Amino acid sequence: MVGIGIAGIGFMGMIHFLAARKLADAGVVAICSRDPKKRSGDWTGIQGNFGPKGTQMDLSGISAYAEFDEMLADERVQLVDLCLPNEQHADMAIKALEAGKHVLVEKPIALSTDDADRMVAAAQKAGRLLMVAHVLPYFPEFAFAREAVASGRYGRLKAAHFKRVISKPDWSSGVADLQRNGGPAIDLHIHDTHFIGLVCGVPKAVQSRGVSEDGVALHLTTQYLYDDPDLAVSAVSGALSQSGRPFTHGYELYLEGATLAFEAATLGDQFHLAMPVSVILPNGQVEHPELGSGDPIDAFAQEIGAAVASVTSGVPAAELSGELARQALVLCHAEVESARSGHPVSLS
Numbered sequence: 195m196v197g198i199g200i201a202g203i204g205f206m207g208m209i210h211f212l213a214a215r216k217l218a219d220a221g222v223v224a225i226c227s228r229d230p231k232k233r234s235g236d237w238t239g240i241q242g243n244f245g246p247k248g249t250q251m252d253l254s255g256i257s258a259y260a261e262f263d264e265m266l267a268d269e270r271v272q273l274v275d276l277c278l279p280n281e282q283h284a285d286m287a288i289k290a291l292e293a294g295k296h297v298l299v300e301k302p303i304a305l306s307t308d309d310a311d312r313m314v315a316a317a318q319k320a321g322r323l324l325m326v327a328h329v330l331p332y333f334p335e336f337a338f339a340r341e342a343v344a345s346g347r348y349g350r351l352k353a354a355h356f357k358r359v360i361s362k363p364d365w366s367s368g369v370a371d372l373q374r375n376g377g378p379a380i381d382l383h384i385h386d387t388h389f390i391g392l393v394c395g396v397p398k399a400v401q402s403r404g405v406s407e408d409g410v411a412l413h414l415t416t417q418y419l420y421d422d423p424d425l426a427v428s429a430v431s432g433a434l435s436q437s438g439r440p441f442t443h444g445y446e447l448y449l450e451g452a453t454l455a456f457e458a459a460t461l462g463d464q465f466h467l468a469m470p471v472s473v474i475l476p477n478g479q480v481e482h483p484e485l486g487s488g489d490p491i492d493a494f495a496q497e498i499g500a501a502v503a504s505v506t507s508g509v510p511a512a513e514l515s516g517e518l519a520r521q522a523l524v525l526c527h528a529e530v531e532s533a534r535s536g537h538p539v540s541l542s
Contacts, residue, residue: 196272197220197273197276198268198272198498198502199223199226199268200225200226200277201262201276201286204240204328205215205242207227209494210275210498211225212245213495214498216491217503219499220499223256224256224268225256225259226261226264226265227260228260228369230260233432234253236251237249239494243284245491263289266289273501274296275298277300280302280304283302283304284304284312287324289314291318291319291320291322294509296325296504297322297323299325301327301384301388302519302526303382307523307524307527310519324510325501325511328385328389328522330389331388331389332493333490334493336486343394343447343449344516348451348519349450351394352365352449354394355427355429355445356390357442358386358430358443359439361437361440362437376526377412379404379410380527381511381531383429383432384526387517388522390418390429392513392518396541397419397525399538399540400417400419400532400540401532401539402415402416404529404530411529414429414430414432414529415428416429416532438462455469455471456469456470528541
């Protein structure tokens with residue numbers, strides 16, 4: 195059994211806790227929160243933009259620490275799961291790595307490339323794993339798209355377009371603080387840059403246009419420029435939607451032998467599946483693959499399960515790679531720079 199210690203019991207910390215309970219080969223042995231109510235199991239004040247609301251949690255057998263250093267001293271904790279505000283990721287991850295723990299940190303890896311570099315270097319020096327949780331590759335709609343491209347069963351990928359747009363995230367004061375979390379260009383859009391790097395490869399340059407507010411990029415439309423002139427990849431991501439459509443995401447992938455399409459959103463206060471995952475074939479047929487339950491907690495359980503397997507094997511899953519997470523952050527910053535300058539930005 196791999197012992198997990200979760201630092202930060204907000205919405206995402208609760209989701210990770212619920213997901214870890216589904217694992218057979220790991221379990222949460224410790225939590226860290228400065229809130230005494232949360233340490234006692236009273237999570238009724240927690241809510242987010244998906245999944246269940248917080249309830250009274252049974253923390254029997256789980257150590258509850260007020261200070262991070264106390265949790266790091268717990269020998270039962272092998273994997274530290276960081277669900278803290280974005281600006282704390284770098285320092286807390288490095289502290290955990292130096293304490294001899296493996297680390298799974300919620301996306302983004304950090305706010306600055308320099309901090310990401312420090313984290314990667316600390317993991318190498320400590321001989322421990324630095325893994326970053328972007329979760330999107332574990333959602334069945336995106337896992338299907340990734341496998342379809344990687345397997346080549348529909349031929350070569352020719353073009354791809356990704357969409358991820360929300361309304362202003364006023365459901366959480368921390369998420370709404372654009373200066374602290376990097377704004378939508380990092381906190382939200384990094385899901386897309388990470389998935390693009392995983393599925394399409396890392397581009398050589400980006401060309402972006404954007405909308406900013408108080409110096410923070412709220413919305414980006416980007417073309418990803420590859421050495422292959424016949425590969426066209428684009429994305430739109432931001433926080434400009436009105437409150438009646440607080441979240442939407444999806445993709446269209448154009449392969450030689452099929453078009454893959456998916457779009458889902460929250461419309462009003464109801465989930466709206468605008469386009470179920472569809473495989474559109476040259477003969478006009480449309481197939482809808484079976485994708486499982488669709489419970490978002492299952493995706494997080496798969497992600498944390500992959501982190502546990504990585505700890506056991508000593509080899510990080512490709513989806514959790516700290517290097518790929520760093521590159522996704524580099525892409526986000528390059529897009530913001532391109533939108534501000536009006537010129538393409540090279541990643542070399």
